[in-house]
Amino acid sequence: MALLSVDELSVTFTAKGRKDSIAVDGVSFDVAEGQVVGLVGESGCGKSVTSLALMGLLPAKGVRIGGRAVFDGQDLLTMSPQYRRDIRGSQLAMIFQDPLSSLNPVVPIGVQITEILERHRGMKGEAARKEAAHLLDRVGIPDPARRLKEFPHQLSGGMRQRALIAMAVACAPRMLIADEPTTALDVTIQAQILELLKELVDQEGTALLMITHDLGVVAGLCDEVNVLYAGRAVESAGRRDLFTYPTHPYAHGLLGSIPRLDAPRGEPLRPIRGSINDRIAWADGCAFAPRCDRYTMECLTGTPELTEPRAAGHQVRCVNPVLPKSKAEVSA
Amino acid sequence: MTTVTKKADKIDRLAELMQTTEVTSGASLWREAMRRLRASKMAAIGAVVIAAFVVIALIGPWIAPYAPTAQTWRGDVFPNRGEFVGMRSGNWFGLDHLGRDVFSRWLVGARQTLLVGVVSMLIGLVVGALIGVCSGAAATLGGRAGQRVDTVIMRFTDIMLSLPSLLLAVSVAAVLGQSLTTVMIAVGVVQIPVFARLLRGSMLVQGGSDYVLAAKALGLRKRRIVLTQILPNSLSPVIVQATLSLATAIIEAAALSYLGLGNPDPAIPEWGVMLAQAQRFFDNEPMMAVYPAVGIIITALGFTLLGEAMREALDPKLRG
Amino acid sequence: MLRLVVRRLLQLIPTLLGLSVLLFLWLDRLPGGPASAILGEKATEAEVARINRALGLDQPVYVQYWRFLKRIFELDLGTSTQTGQPVWDEFALKFPATVELSIAAILIAVVIGIPLGYLAAKRRGGWIDVASVSTSLVGICIPVFFLAILLRSVFSVQLGLFPASGRLTTGINATEVTGFAVLDGLLTGELDASWDAIWHLILPAVALASIPLAVIVRMTRASVLEVLGEDYVRTAESKGLEKRVVRGRHVLRNALLPVITAIGLLTGSLLSGAVLTESVFDFGGIGSFIRTAIDGRDYPVLVGFILFIAMVYVFINLLVDIAYSIIDPRVRVH
Numbered sequence: 001m002a003l004l005s006v007d008e009l010s011v012t013f014t015a016k017g018r019k020d021s022i023a024v025d026g027v028s029f030d031v032a033e034g035q036v037v038g039l040v041g042e043s044g045c046g047k048s049v050t051s052l053a054l055m056g057l058l059p060a061k062g063v064r065i066g067g068r069a070v071f072d073g074q075d076l077l078t079m080s081p082q083y084r085r086d087i088r089g090s091q092l093a094m095i096f097q098d099p100l101s102s103l104n105p106v107v108p109i110g111v112q113i114t115e116i117l118e119r120h121r122g123m124k125g126e127a128a129r130k131e132a133a134h135l136l137d138r139v140g141i142p143d144p145a146r147r148l149k150e151f152p153h154q155l156s157g158g159m160r161q162r163a164l165i166a167m168a169v170a171c172a173p174r175m176l177i178a179d180e181p182t183t184a185l186d187v188t189i190q191a192q193i194l195e196l197l198k199e200l201v202d203q204e205g206t207a208l209l210m211i212t213h214d215l216g217v218v219a220g221l222c223d224e225v226n227v228l229y230a231g232r233a234v235e236s237a238g239r240r241d242l243f244t245y246p247t248h249p250y251a252h253g254l255l256g257s258i259p260r261l262d263a264p265r266g267e268p269l270r271p272i273r274g275s276i277n278d279r280i281a282w283a284d285g286c287a288f289a290p291r292c293d294r295y296t297m298e299c300l301t302g303t304p305e306l307t308e309p310r311a312a313g314h315q316v317r318c319v320n321p322v323l324p325k326s327k328a329e330v331s332a
Numbered sequence: 333m334t335t336v337t338k339k340a341d342k343i344d345r346l347a348e349l350m351q352t353t354e355v356t357s358g359a360s361l362w363r364e365a366m367r368r369l370r371a372s373k374m375a376a377i378g379a380v381v382i383a384a385f386v387v388i389a390l391i392g393p394w395i396a397p398y399a400p401t402a403q404t405w406r407g408d409v410f411p412n413r414g415e416f417v418g419m420r421s422g423n424w425f426g427l428d429h430l431g432r433d434v435f436s437r438w439l440v441g442a443r444q445t446l447l448v449g450v451v452s453m454l455i456g457l458v459v460g461a462l463i464g465v466c467s468g469a470a471a472t473l474g475g476r477a478g479q480r481v482d483t484v485i486m487r488f489t490d491i492m493l494s495l496p497s498l499l500l501a502v503s504v505a506a507v508l509g510q511s512l513t514t515v516m517i518a519v520g521v522v523q524i525p526v527f528a529r530l531l532r533g534s535m536l537v538q539g540g541s542d543y544v545l546a547a548k549a550l551g552l553r554k555r556r557i558v559l560t561q562i563l564p565n566s567l568s569p570v571i572v573q574a575t576l577s578l579a580t581a582i583i584e585a586a587a588l589s590y591l592g593l594g595n596p597d598p599a600i601p602e603w604g605v606m607l608a609q610a611q612r613f614f615d616n617e618p619m620m621a622v623y624p625a626v627g628i629i630i631t632a633l634g635f636t637l638l639g640e641a642m643r644e645a646l647d648p649k650l651r652g
Numbered sequence: 653m654l655r656l657v658v659r660r661l662l663q664l665i666p667t668l669l670g671l672s673v674l675l676f677l678w679l680d681r682l683p684g685g686p687a688s689a690i691l692g693e694k695a696t697e698a699e700v701a702r703i704n705r706a707l708g709l710d711q712p713v714y715v716q717y718w719r720f721l722k723r724i725f726e727l728d729l730g731t732s733t734q735t736g737q738p739v740w741d742e743f744a745l746k747f748p749a750t751v752e753l754s755i756a757a758i759l760i761a762v763v764i765g766i767p768l769g770y771l772a773a774k775r776r777g778g779w780i781d782v783a784s785v786s787t788s789l790v791g792i793c794i795p796v797f798f799l800a801i802l803l804r805s806v807f808s809v810q811l812g813l814f815p816a817s818g819r820l821t822t823g824i825n826a827t828e829v830t831g832f833a834v835l836d837g838l839l840t841g842e843l844d845a846s847w848d849a850i851w852h853l854i855l856p857a858v859a860l861a862s863i864p865l866a867v868i869v870r871m872t873r874a875s876v877l878e879v880l881g882e883d884y885v886r887t888a889e890s891k892g893l894e895k896r897v898v899r900g901r902h903v904l905r906n907a908l909l910p911v912i913t914a915i916g917l918l919t920g921s922l923l924s925g926a927v928l929t930e931s932v933f934d935f936g937g938i939g940s941f942i943r944t945a946i947d948g949r950d951y952p953v954l955v956g957f958i959l960f961i962a963m964v965y966v967f968i969n970l971l972v973d974i975a976y977s978i979i980d981p982r983v984r985v986h
Binding site for chain 3: 052104115
């Protein structure tokens, strides 16, 4: 049984005097214990909003949330705020994108860690400090006793992200949500942080929901991948399946737009044309249709269903999927 | 020599051409700010209040039923005994302690109050802006010597800012003697360091921006950079402050009057003076003070509302 | 920390020097000059000449300035032309009342202003927000002295709830120790004197608090709004911390930084307000004293007061800087 089971999650922002804007439009996926699941897409596809909705970090006002998100047998979206507060940080923890702005600049690193231990593990004083130093040590920060007294601006970017990870794993959570944890970092540091995450997941059997736009991260880390477009999953598959046979035209385009060293010299890059703003509502048809090379009139007759056109467990939301055998076909 | 100047001119023109893109984006920025301003309820209330005030100030002296100095009493005001007449036909706001018609004085006073506010704001704005421009230009483009000039000027404004505004005004008033001009200058002087600091700060921000760097890289002359690039983009906070200053100026002028440094001419009944005179009789005839006080408060509120709304409309952080 | 203090005190020197030059020039420009200020406007020319000689005003300007400066450093601010007492003694006598009033006003402003500003930000657009923002706008626009007159008239003259003037009821048994009436009562055990002093403080303090309160409410609101949108607040929430901890450690500790600076900068307007409020309530502090000095053109008192205020202002802002550097580690490093 899955640890987290998200079913038709939707998030709508409602502002007075403005049209409702749908950020997440019926996303479903499962995360099992010890599994790494990726949510992939360009900015604005709703992946970050999904993570915030799961954590309960969206503002109470001006947001409408629908669907279900069952975590360990209980629906996160309907449980009492106090119970949710108890779970948050202890069983379900999150790592954020920009480590500098995500750390409180006027509170020492040590306090920002021990406050979790005090809240969820009832530790106090010296015991909490020892445990905090141990946590910093575990995420690979040298000289942890000294670092505990320091402030975020005194740490390097990589160390700040390690400190944030230390906070997230402080209570050995059953699931971690990482929202673009490496985007703000240098490439060499990125690799180290990913390595660290992998290690923690392997050792503890923690489930990890990885939110990223970086297909390299997905390829290196994820077991299952969900490709999001305009607030909806358009393709869900195992990593190998997705990278070998990207079937939705969007996923196909995404993988095709990565520059490859082994491509013939002089071959042009193949970007997806337009931007995510050129879209139609899912209710009217496929949101990707305006940017799609393969679209037909059929694409504009309501939301396409999720199907498994290629293999079992490889779900695609498309009426004209890119199937490996149809190389000969010529699109109009 | 001439070829060099020609070359400089050419470069300047080139840079101006380049700047047109900047200007259009700047214009749309202003348009956006205007749109937000029009949508703001605060700005609307402020504008209506100000408009009403200006209309009263313009036509007030003509529609006033009596001259501000005319004693229209009928032997029925005895301030010593605390006997006043309140509202009555012919004297809508009653009579003051010298038996003059308060309504007439209030109408005439509106114009004086507007005058005091506008002139003292302008004194502060013009002198302050000059100091600010010098300082800002020196700091951004003057090199090390310029920075020293900037430091000295800013230390000077610091001193002025550190003094309680009222005391600064009192000091000025002590030198100049008692008159309407004194009030305007005294209140204006208080605003000088505020405008100077603001414009300088804003110029420093603009001076560090990429388009100024580009202009420098193109070899534009310094004066031109300041006048065509930095200054126009630094003005919006100054305009906001000017609006807010009108409110402070009117309030400060009233405080000066209360301290006995106001305009002594009875033919020019400024609201601050009326309030200062009326407060002595407040326990017996509060309304006499309330009319000028309400005038001051509502007017100051109008300018404050408009100024705050402008600040919000121009704040890039709130845009979106 | 010590370095900061020393540096700020050194910065004080050019400021005070500049100020002394300005003051010197100002004195020089006064109608009639110091002689007529001392002798009054009806002085004969012979008398003026005598005074000028006595004051050294017949000497070159730089000599005069040097003497002026020397006197300042000896804390010799001259003699009040009104009371005949040394200006410094007058200040020492009257300053505690003003400090007491100012502290009471700032306390009112902080204790009400910060929670109100926080609530307004937290429930943005709600009725608390609308009410507090509009009230604070009105508060800024009411002339302080008018508010004082209004409060006095309504609450003491009409309703008789508070005393209308002074610091203590005449005849009450109060021993003076520090000059701070409330504190003195506590020190000597004369609690009824303390209570009486507080009773006298309330109305003037409320009037004086109007502008600081308005400023603090608006600053806190703006600052909290900004901090609530920060990533680290979201991080704190993601840790499941109790609301109390998120509010105190993560929101307020950051949001109050600009508010603290604002409070330091309020010193000037607070003292302006004290002059006006004290004279309405005849409070007997420096404010009332200055009011009569302005009326009587008592220039030594005014000059002394300006110098004194400049020092107070710098001192308070030094305290603010120290407080700031304790709270904000990013400042400490520089």
